[in-house]
């Protein structure tokens with residue numbers, strides 16, 4: 321990450337106590353954008369190095385912000401869950417197809433699994449959890465928990481507050497998603513393109529871009545594949561996952577997702593209708609004290625550049641819509657590598673009743 325986007329770990333250790341520090345933990349995909357962030361969180365929370373095993377495709381090491389080097393060993397085969405023998409908990413920060421194999425195998429082997437991919441999110445027997453909203457789901461049977469899509473988690477936190485108080489009727493989410501949402505290759509591509517556009521020397525070889533077009537100086541108005549109806553994979557995830565997390569299968573959700581040339585932090589413009597009249601002053605009070613949220617009065621904020629590396633979802637531009645007292649608009653920004661991924665998964669782990 322660029323040096324002005326330092327992670328601010330003010331919230332550490334996020335409820336990670338001595339009992340958690342006795343857990344033997346595997347982070348699979350530790351060299352990726354999300355895995356690396358998870359290792360940072362675990363180390364910042366004081367998890368001992370001898371109870372933290374980092375895995376990826378190949379031998380590597382990651383350098384943390386405190387300059388500590390953490391070794392990464394290769395996962396020889398995704399078929400052999402016995403490689404995880406002795407672990408209490410595994411975070412799968414891996415592509416969906418790898419999680420699909422490892423998740424069930426590890427749970428059968430007795431390991432608690434928190435999966436950050438989309439492999440299990442919509443399965444009825446797997447809780448899909450944002451702890452501040454539906455943490456009670458973690459009491460359910462089963463060793464596998466799914467972490468939501470990053471944009472969904474960011475939009476869900478303020479939406480849950482509105483839903484509890486005024487009842488959501490319909491929601492429109494438009495996203496502006498950072499390059500690192502496409503993982504380490506996305507970030508490497510943006511960094512390379514920025515340097516190339518600036519004419520900087522020592523460019524090195526061009527990374528393989530995960531984007532369909534040059535990202536710098538651009539906006540790409542669809543994320544992931546677009547289906548025959550014209551809906552992108554990311555848009556479908558937001559619609560399905562919001563309904564599941566909010567426990568509102570009936571909720572009308574529309575979305576458009578776009579990639580923007582920002583390093584980290586996804587932003588969402590949300591327009592919605594409620595079932596009951598909205599009292600804006602009361603809503604602001606509720607948003608200001610809701611766990612996981614930070615309300616701003618900045619008429620031109622929140623902005624990704626200021627929110628990168630922070631824990632909360634920042635909400636601003638809260639205002640009445642033009643469709644009467646049941647319509648509302650707001651803008652929210654969250655660091656998708658933290659609350660949209662690693663931090664949310666870490667908070668799930670902190671609330672699991674794992675045998676220790």
Ligand SMILES: NC(=O)c1ccc[n+]([C@@H]2O[C@H](COP(=O)([O-])OP(=O)(O)OC[C@H]3O[C@@H](n4cnc5c(N)ncnc54)[C@H](OP(=O)(O)O)[C@@H]3O)[C@@H](O)[C@H]2O)c1
Pocket residue numbers: 348349350351352353354355375376377378395398412413414415416418436437438468469470500501502503504505656657660661
């Ligand atoms: N980026 C986000 O904002 C975000 C947010 C929420 C959820 N997610 C989800 O989180 C997961 C990880 O995303 P990411 O952005 O961190 O991706 P990434 O930067 O591309 O990292 C992927 C990681 O998976 C490892 N990996 C790939 N194939 C593997 C295999 N066969 N065996 C073991 N490890 C393997 C990679 O190891 P090598 O380095 O050795 O290749 C790397 O450590 C994905 O499912 C993604 O959809 C991402």
